[in-house]
Amino acid sequence: MIFLELFYVFSKIGIFNFGGGYAMLSLIQDEVVNKHHWMTVNEFTDIVAISQSTPGPIGINCATYTGYTAVIHAGFPTWAAVLGAILASLSVIWLPFILMVSISRFLLRHSQSKAVTDIFGTLRLVIVGLLAAAAIMLMSKENFGNPSESVFTFIVSLIIFFMSFVGTRVYKIHPIVIILLCGLAGLAIY
Amino acid sequence: MGIYTEIFLTFAKIGSFTLGGGFAMVQLMEKEVVDKKKWLSHEEFMNTLVVAQSTPGLFAIDMASHIGLRLKGVKGGIVGALGTALPSIIAILLIAIFFQAFKENVYVEKIFMGIRPCVVALILAPCFGMARKAKLNKTNWWIPVVTALLISAFGVSPIWCILAAGIGGYLWGQVTK
Numbered sequence: 001m002i003f004l005e006l007f008y009v010f011s012k013i014g015i016f017n018f019g020g021g022y023a024m025l026s027l028i029q030d031e032v033v034n035k036h037h038w039m040t041v042n043e044f045t046d047i048v049a050i051s052q053s054t055p056g057p058i059g060i061n062c063a064t065y066t067g068y069t070a071v072i073h074a075g076f077p078t079w080a081a082v083l084g085a086i087l088a089s090l091s092v093i094w095l096p097f098i099l100m101v102s103i104s105r106f107l108l109r110h111s112q113s114k115a116v117t118d119i120f121g122t123l124r125l126v127i128v129g130l131l132a133a134a135a136i137m138l139m140s141k142e143n144f145g146n147p148s149e150s151v152f153t154f155i156v157s158l159i160i161f162f163m164s165f166v167g168t169r170v171y172k173i174h175p176i177v178i179i180l181l182c183g184l185a186g187l188a189i190y
Numbered sequence: 191m192g193i194y195t196e197i198f199l200t201f202a203k204i205g206s207f208t209l210g211g212g213f214a215m216v217q218l219m220e221k222e223v224v225d226k227k228k229w230l231s232h233e234e235f236m237n238t239l240v241v242a243q244s245t246p247g248l249f250a251i252d253m254a255s256h257i258g259l260r261l262k263g264v265k266g267g268i269v270g271a272l273g274t275a276l277p278s279i280i281a282i283l284l285i286a287i288f289f290q291a292f293k294e295n296v297y298v299e300k301i302f303m304g305i306r307p308c309v310v311a312l313i314l315a316p317c318f319g320m321a322r323k324a325k326l327n328k329t330n331w332w333i334p335v336v337t338a339l340l341i342s343a344f345g346v347s348p349i350w351c352i353l354a355a356g357i358g359g360y361l362w363g364q365v366t367k
Binding site for chain 1: 283
């Protein structure tokens with residue numbers, strides 16, 4: 001039964017996912033391509049590309065797309081595939097949510113204790129490093145263009161990067177406005 | 191507007207403009223949840239980041255659940271999580287149904303060529319404000335630097351950094367008591 005399998009597989013993916021969407025991609029690939037043959041490697045690569053360029057968490061994007069494709073491949077009509085997509089997406093969420101309820105309650109109760117204050121004091125510094133690492137790892141050819149192929153694209157990307165940074169840090173422009181402006185700039189320049 | 195509608199719409203808005211994964215959302219979420227709605231202080235927001243990063247599940251969804259839970263208990267958490275997920279589900283469903291046309295559209299690619307570097311800047315930007323709020327000083331500046339290096343240059347999982355720092359912070363607190 002394809003719906004039960006989707007529920008089981010994506011519940012598993014949700015609870016074993018530590019450290020963000022990119023970390024979960026290999027797990028999803030293993031389950032969806034290698035074990036269950038719901039799609040080919042090429043289809044999976046397409047999903048990753050789409051997930052990176054559409055709104056929302058990458059894990060949810062993958063779950064939605066896989067749920068849809070798997071049900072279609074099993075020979076069901078579109079409306080059933082839509083249900084499969086929604087089912088797969090919610091399956092990723094529910095177990096971590098239950099865990100989060102208990103963690104939040106625990107932290108609220110002990111938020112004033114010395115141990116919790118000490119631990120979070122250090123962890124707040126670590127989070128700054130985590131964010132910096134995420135940004136550093138995204139400074140890649142995929143996002144800025146390859147300077148040996150197109151100097152123009154690379155320079156335009158650097159300018160967009162710099163202006164976005166100044167726009168948000170110095171002028172406090174809303175991030176949504178900056179994203180929309182950069183999309184328009186891409187459309188106008190390239 | 192009821193508080194649940196408000197939570198749902200705020201996170202749906204954040205979910206709609208999260209491109210390139212959970213970290214890209216931090217800047218926007220801080221603006222909406224801390225600066226505008228004043229649901230959390232800056233310090234509480236950073237604690238939320240820590241909790242979301244060190245528990246299983248999707249980063250963005252974990253953030254939304256935790257903030258929703260703090261505001262209105264379990265119902266608030268569910269509303270926050272669904273608000274974050276819904277725009278993503280709708281967008282992907284539309285693309286899954288009309289995939290070929292989307293993939294081959296040159297305008298879509300041009301728009302994304304403009305947006306990608308901007309997303310990197312939006313991830314980097316909150317680091318500086320957060321460093322100040324995390325009380326970065328002459329004795330602890332190496333903690334974020336070493337963390338960033340371990341993860342980006344040596345491929346260490348963030349989980350290990352968080353575990354080590356948590357234990358380290360606890361022990362340091364015991365020693366300096």
